[in-house]
Structures are given as structure tokens and as C-alpha cells.
Amino acid sequence: MATITRFPFIRHLRGTATSHIEFLSDGRARSAGVGASFWFRPLTAAISEIPVDDRELETLIRVRTSDLQEVAAPVTVTYRFADPVQAAARVDFSIDLGSGTWREAPLETVGAMIHSAATAAVTSALTGMTLGELLTRDIVQLAEEANFLMHSDPRLAAIGVEVVGTRLAMLRPDADVERALQTPARERVQQDADKATFERRALAVEREAAIGENELANQISLAKRQEQLIAQKGANSRREAEDAAQADAVRVKAEASRAATLSETRADATRLLGQAEADAEAAKLDAYRDAGRDVMLALALRELAANLPSVEQLVLTPDLLTGLLGKLTGGTGGAGDEAE
Template sequence: MATITRFPFVRHLRGTATTYTECLTNGRRSNAGVGASFWFRPLTSAISEIPIDDREQEAVVRVRTSDLQEITAPATITYRFASPSQAATRVDFSIDPATGEWLESPLETVGAMIHGATAAAVTGILTGYSLREVLGRDVADLADEALARLRADQRLTAIGIEVIGIRFALLRPEPEVERALQLPAREQVQQEADKATFERRALAVEREAAIGENELANQIELARRQEQLITQKGTNARREAEDAARADSVRVKAEASRAATLSETRAEATRLLGAAEADAEAAKLTAYNAAGRDVLLALALRELAANLPKVDQLVLTPDLLTGMLGKLTADKQD
């Protein structure tokens, strides 16, 4: 905004580097230019101030597709006043000589014109397409086509506006339609998520099955080795029993042979002893045959005395002595 300094009867205006200021005195242009500075009389002067910097205008365009669906296309248009003197003749940019503020709202008027031109351009581009075709369009291509149409719009060039660029946000249908369109995609995403979950569970089951098979294989191998161990232990025990039986057989045979040898030796000794005793008895009998009766009686008495029990006391009665003496006397007489 220009700076106005008040003096008696006259005033001074100092513009900025981004504004075009034009002063009309009595209907004729007296001063004009970018960043102009001049004196003027407030009673006879009409001053217009036009910004020449880049500005942006928001626009929301609603378009009906061929299948009777409504699309919202938010856009941002960047523009500038390429011919400010021309704009001053078509739009009221007059300022208050006292304060330097606009007397009207020129930027709102220009914004409405840009919004209408943008709506016409976008509608012309998207008309005849279905909802899915519109939503499938590239917003960059849509922006290029809309920019070309805006630059060719006579209403904008007539007020000296140059459209520099246009940007579109996401094209969106009505909320209910958008939710309906999102549903298949959500279902697809959910199906893929479920599929991933099932695959993960199947993989987990396969891994658990593999682990179970490995454990079973380990158990089978362990059982087989235990069977081999038991078989080997049985074989070792059988060998030990056979070895022990053979050893016992050898020992029994040795003991039997030793016992037989010992029995034969004892039998031989008994036989020799019996033969010796028989020879001794025969010799005794031969000697007894040669000996007299008295000798035999004495030997008999000696044998009898040797075999009699122990006699602590011996009582000899007269009758016994008489009888014995009578027998002895009778024997002598004989």
C-alpha cells in the first residue's frame, strides 16, 4: 500500500516496488508507474493502485460427470497483473487520497472472475467423462489443459491478467460415493491381509510339522539305537553266559577228572592196603598155626584186655579163683 503524506492543500504519495500507481488529474493521466512518487491535489486527482506481484487465488470447482456424479476439484491459481494500466481501466482500484486504502474490493472482483474462468475451464475439460475416468486422470495433465484454457480466456486477458500456473489437489467425489469406491479397495487390502495371515499361519503350521517330523525322526532314531543297544547287550550277555558255561564245563570236567583220579588213587591205595592187610593176616594165621595153645590163649587174653572197657575196680571172689585154678590144673594134667 502506498504511503500518503498530508500537507496543506497538497499531498505526497510514495509507492512501493510491487505496486503500479496511476494518477488522473481532471480525467487525464498525470503520473503513472511502478514505485512512483508524486504530488497531487486530493480534490482534483483520482489515484489507482494495482499490485504487480504474483498472487494466488483458491478455487473449488464442482463438476458433474456423465454418470451424474459430482466431482470436487480444488485448485490454486497463480496470477499477476501483466498490464496494470489496462486493469485500472476495467476494475476499480481507486484508493482513498487520505489513507491510501482501496475504496472498493478489486481483488475480490478479480478473484471471482478467475474462479469463474477456472470453473469454466475445468468443466469443459471433464465434461463427458464418467466418474472412474475422471478420478483416473492425472492431475498434472489436467492442470496443463486448464492453464492453456485460462491463458486463452478473453475475460482475463481483457483486464490484463496473466495466469502463471494452476495446481489441483486430489479430485474427490461425494463422501458416500467415495466410501463406496473405497470399499472394493479396502476389501482387496483386507483379502490380501487375510491371505498374508493365512500364509503366515500355514507357514507356521508347516514349520511346526517339520519340527514335529524332526522330533519324531529323532525319537525313531533314538529308539533304533536303543534297540541296537539292547540287542548288543543281549549278545554280550549271551556271550558272557556261553563263556561262563564253557568255563564251568571245563571246571566241572577238571574237577571230575581230578575226583576220578583221586578215587582211582584211593582205590589203588585201598587195594594195596587190603592186600597188605591180607598178607599180614595170612602171616598172622601162619604164625598162629605154628604157635602153641598157650601162646594163642595169651594173645587172646591180650586182645581181650585191649578191647575190654575201662575197669576201675576188680573184685576177685574165692569162687572165681577156685574155678580158674581148677581149670588151669586140669589143662596141665591133660
């Protein structure tokens, strides 16, 4: 936007580097150019400001396909005023001499014309296509076709507008139609997802089965080892019992043999002792057979004395002594008489 400075009876305008200024006074061109700066009198001046920078216009164009389906085509048109003098002559770009703003809305007028040209170009580029063909076409190629058609549009050339570029965004049908078109793809995606899920579950089941088989095999192996261990323990216990029984039998047999040997030894010793005692008694009897009465009496007294209890005090009375002496005397005489 140009900058206007006020002074008494006169004013000064300073333009920008992106705007073309047209200064007319009394119907004649006084000054024109990009970034112009000049003095003017407001009562006789008519000034127009035309932007020369690139501008963009976004618009939504609806197109009907050959199968009677409506498609929305978002279009962005980049344009500029290649001939600002011609644009100022065809469109009102005059500015207020006090504030420097446009008196009208020239960009809206130009935008409406560009929208109309873009609609015609896009419609012409998409005519005759079905919905399926349209949605599968290359958007860049469609934009190039529309851009070519807009370049040759005489209405834009008449106002000095040059189309720099045209871009098409994603073409979209009505929401219901779009959902209907998306349904097969969604179903395929869902089927692929279900297939992947089923495969994952099947793989998980297979892995769980393999793990279960491994665990069962381990349990079977462990049970067999436990059975072998129990059998080995039983065999060991049996062997230990047999060894213990054999050891007990050997020990009992040894003890029995030792007892028998001892008994035989004792019996032999007893027999020998009895035999010796018998031989001694027989020898005694043989010895006593030829001995006299006195000897036998002396031996009897000795045996009696040996078997009598101990006598601490012996009291001899006269009667006892008399009787003993009488017996001894009488006994001696009788023995002599028998000898005689």
C-alpha cells in the same frame, strides 16, 4: 503495501518492489511505476496500488458428469497483473492516503472473476465425460486444457490479469459414490490379502506337516534303534549267560573230575594202605605163627603197656608181689613141662 509519511500540508509515499503505484492529481497522471516514491497533497491526490507479483488462488469447482454424477475438482490458479494500468482502470485499487491500505477489497473482486473463469474452463474441459472416464483422465492434461481456456478468457484480459498456471488436485466424487467405487478395489485387495493369508497358512500347514513327518521319522528311527539296542542287549545277555553256563559246566566238570580223581587217588591210597596194613598184619601173623608162648606174652605185654594210661605212682604191696611172683614162677614151670 506502500508506506506513507505525514508532514504538515504534504505527505510522502514510498512504494515496494512488488507493487505498481498510480498517482493521479486533478484527474491527470502525475507518477506511475513499480516501487515509485513521490510527494503528494492529500486533498488533490488519488493513488492506486496494484500488486505485480505472482499470486495463487485456490478454489473448489464442482462439475456434473454425463452420467449425472457430481465431482469436486480442487483448482489452484497462479496469476499476476500483467497490465497494472488497465487493472487500476477496471478495478478499484485506490488506497487510503492516511494508512496506505486499500479502501475496497480489489483482490476479492479479481478472485471472484478468476473463480468464474476457472469454473468455466474446467467445466468445459470435463464436459461430456462419464464418471469413470473422468476419474481415469490424466490430471495434468486436464489442467493444461483448463489453463489454455483461461488464457483466452476475455474477462481476465480486460482487467489485465495473466494466468501463469493452473493445477488440478485429485478429482473426487461424492463420499457415497467414492465408497461405492472403492468397494470393488477394496474387495480385490481383500481377496488378494485373503489369498496371501491362505497361502501363508497352507505353507505353514505344509511346513508343520513336514516337521511332523520328520519328527515321526526320527521317532521311528529312534524306536528301531532302541529295538536293535534291546535285541543286542538281549543277545549279549544270552551270550553272557551261555558263556557263564558253559564256564560253570566246565568248572563243575573240572571240579567233578578233580573230585573223582581225588576220590580215586584216595581210594587207591586207602586200598594200598589197607593192602600194606593187611600185608603187614599177614607178615606179623606169619612171624607170630612160629614164635613161642613167651614171645607172644612179651608182645602182649608190650601192646598192653603201649595202650595203658600213664601211671604216675605205682604202689607194690607184698600181696601183689607174692601173687605175681607165684604166677611167674608157676607159669614158667608149666611152659617148660609142655616143652619137654
